[in-house]
Amino acid sequence: MLKKVVNCLACNNEEDKRIRGRVVLMKKNVLDFNDFTASILDRVHEFVGQRVSLQLISATNVNPENALKEGTLGKEAYLEDWITTFTPLTAGETAFKVTFDWDEDIGTPGAFLIRNHHHSEFYLRSLTLENVPGHGTIHFICNSWVYPSDKYEKDRIFFSNKTYLPNETPKALVKYREEELECLRGHDEKGKLQEWDRVYDYAYYNDLGNPDKGSEYARPVLGGSSKYPYPRRGRTGRPPSSSDVNTESRLNLLLSLDIYVPRDERFGHLKMADFLAYALKAIVQVLKPELESLFDKTPNEFDSLEDVLKIYEGGIKVPEGILKDIRDNIPLEMLKEILNSDGGGFLEYPMPQVIQADKSAWRTDEEFAREMLAGVNPVNIRCLQEFPPTSKLDPKIYGNQNSTIRKENIENNLNGLTVDEAIKQKKLFILDHHDTLMPYVRRINDNTSTKLYASRTVLFLQNNGTLKPLAIELSLPHPEGDEYGAISKVYTPAEQGVENSIWQLAKAYVAVNDSGNHQLISHWLHTHAVIEPFVIATNRRLSVLHPIYKLLQPHFRDTMNINALARQILINAGGILELTVFPAKYSMEMSSVLYKDWVFPEQALPADLLKRGIAVEDSRAPHGLRLVIEDYPYAVDGLEIWFAIKTWVEDYCSFYYKADETVKEDEELQSWWKELKSEGHGDKKDEAWWPKMQTRDDLIEVCTIVIWIASALHAAVNFGQYPYAGYLPNRPTISRRFMPEEGTEEYDELVENPEKAFLKTITAQLQTLLGISLIEILSRHSSDEVYLGQRDSPNWTSDLEALEAFEKFGRKLAEIEKRIVSMNNDEKLKNRVGPVKVPYTLLYPTSEGGLTGKGIPNSVSI
DSSP, rough: HHHHHHHHHHHHHHHEEEEEEEEEEEEEHHTTTTHHHHHHHHHHHHHOOOEEEEEEEEEEEETOOOOOOEEEOOEEEOOOOOOOOOHHHHOOEEEEEEEEEEOGGGGGGEEEEEESSSSSEEEEEEEEEEEEETEEEEEEEEEEEEGGGOOOOOOOEEESSSOOOOSSSOOHHHHHHHHHHHHOOOOOOOOOTTTTOOOOEEEEEESSGGGGOGGGGGOOOOOSSSSSSOOOEEOOOOOOSSSSSSSSSOOOOOGGGOOOOOOOSOHHHHHHHHHHHHHHHGGGHHHHHHHTTTTOOOTTOOOSSSHHHTTTTTTBOOOOOHHHHHHHHHHHTTTTTOOOOOOTTBBBOOOOGGSSSSGGGGSSSHHHHHHHHHOOOTTTTTEOOOOOEEEOOOOHHHOOOOOOOOOOHHHHTTTTTOOHHHTTTEEEEEEHHHHHHHHHHHHHHHSOOOOOOOOEEEEETTTTOOOOEEEEEEEOOTOOGGGGGGEEEEEEESHHHHHHHHHHHHHHHHHHHHHHHHHIIIIIIIIIIIHHHHHHHHHHHHHHHHSHHHHHHGGGTTHHHHHHHHHHSSSSTTTTHHSSSSGGGGGHHHHHHHHTTTOOOGHHHHHHHHHHEEEEETTSGGGGGSSSSOOOOOHHHHHHHHHHHHHHHHHHHHHHHSSHHHHHTHHHHHHHHHHHIIIIIIIGTOOSSSSSOOSEEEEEHOOOOOOOOEEEEHHHHHTIIIIIIISSTTSSSOHHHHHHOOHHHHHHHHHHHHHHHHHSSSSSSHHHHHHHHHHHHHHHBBBBBBBBTTOOOOOOOOHHHHHHHHHHHHHHHHHHHHHHHHHHTTOOOOGGGTTTOOOOOOOOOOOOBBBSSOOSSSSSOO
């Protein structure tokens, strides 16, 4: 009996020396439908003893025999029941048990090593340790692909969800923290990076051109020069092209999804499925030659606005023969959610919101002006502070580029005010695309199919809060040379006859300019491109243990992947953007020139509004800012979101940084900021306006701007694309003819059939289909989106103060949602809904998946 009692106690004692763990992962075979053998081979490896092992690392006890002072390592433990745990062939997480032998020398586990001896990689979601002596539950949030161990020089390491400033890191983890960052920075060699590589590094935009295909596909290198400065992109390491050693070789179009980004930056399985399901509509190389033969009456033209509506009301029928040609070129799995075997309704698009309630309200002057405040590009309008408007272009090169709009053009529409009085009362506004475009107008008009004007639009703020367009100036370079200045003509509103038709065309030319500016500058450059260096620098210089890494990392999800795909199929030479937006082959070059004007601190919404004269400082107003246009939906909602973000960042940073000295002494933070300026935005490294990163206020402002750009600013200029521009007559992207002159056939056509003349001037039919195919994809939320105020794991940190501050942030965003709904229902606020009856919801924080026209994702994820 005594022997049994002793044995029982010994067994219990052994049981007490074990820690149970729960590992959540997704197997490769449920994520990759092309690799059905992965599951079988992994089981074979498991059967012969090549298993998945884990070792705990102490955060408190240093191995005395280790000269590097690394934390004590526990014994290897293995994932249990891999062979008998079957998973369906649909993406899903699987939980595995793991049992660690407990050793007092471990103390508090702060990290673990994992070795994958299987055939295939898997996605490791988390490890949770239960009943750790003296600590209870410890969470390790991993969210990373783990490849077979022979792919790595160092074993993969994951840390617990504890947060440490560098100088507060337990000695046992310091070396592991440093080594992990070294792995992410990679080695100095610049070879081609493989899918299992975890290297974050910088490169110029030297991969847009394809000179091997012909000189017409050559493009300048963007970045690294004063002529063409640019933010850096992620390095892929592909070899140079055969024709030009300064241009990186390109991937074959069908391999676009394999373009290198660090594996953890790639789309998740749900996002990829959503992306592929809608991307087929934009496969230009396959659809273009076939579609061109379909359009009967007048090939490549819409014959009427009713003709345009057909693409939403029934779709364009594509014959089965054409579908067979497409199937032969595109893998079947990419087609199954889109193509019907009967060939019916392939190119059928959702009805854009702008024409859902009223098919013609988009043509009104009120809606034309309202969309400058609440449309897809509400970030350019500014208060007019001098009249006539002047140019900042160098007169030695471009001659006189000042505006020819005169007081007599507008003064009879100022409600009894003089121009000087209207300016003094901040009643005049301008949408000015003149200086941006004029240096390119001659080249675009001479070398592409576009017929472009540089434009200025002057507007008046009425007593009811809406804007009224007063005059549009359209300008061309002087035919005898740039130095002779501009040839300009001023157009004013007219309500009937040919004058009204001309006025509608003038507004269309402005919309073309604004569409190009939106896609190239407001959208691509000012969100996608400028944020990528922050993604790279953060992963290279801030440990996952660092509080600023934990703050910013959710706002970088999917950005490198969508940018890499953009370089491959969208913004490259001959890509979709060049085919559908007016600057054509000059598109990216023009965005590089405008990057010269980019100033990081001015990306803060309050600074931007003050610079544009849209807001003035007023201590009596909320947040110390008073809007000149009180009913400016983007600014009203944006300021609420901005200050909610800033309060959250301030609460969070103040917990970890008690004083300015803590910021100065943070080695990782200082290294991050230095590299961000000198490498990531290296062409602007000498600018005096960069924050010094010497105070807590510096840190809070920088982090707030980064989060604002990645979340709310991107949402404001992205998810309204289809609702407003999905109907191309409202937001044309190309103009193909100049304004008709009296005495010409074009003018006679304008008199006889103004609708047809309008459509023959703006974007052609094929380009329209390609354009709306693209923006339909870009305007959709994926089904796995994570929105502002949300995290993909509730255990992202163990610090209760940070979690409480984050909950407070979420409650504030919920209040903002309610306020937005209330304002949209207020009939006094005419700019929030407008003649088209589209409520302004682009800065409504949450959304469902799909084409919703609302929701702020955490990151530039599409």
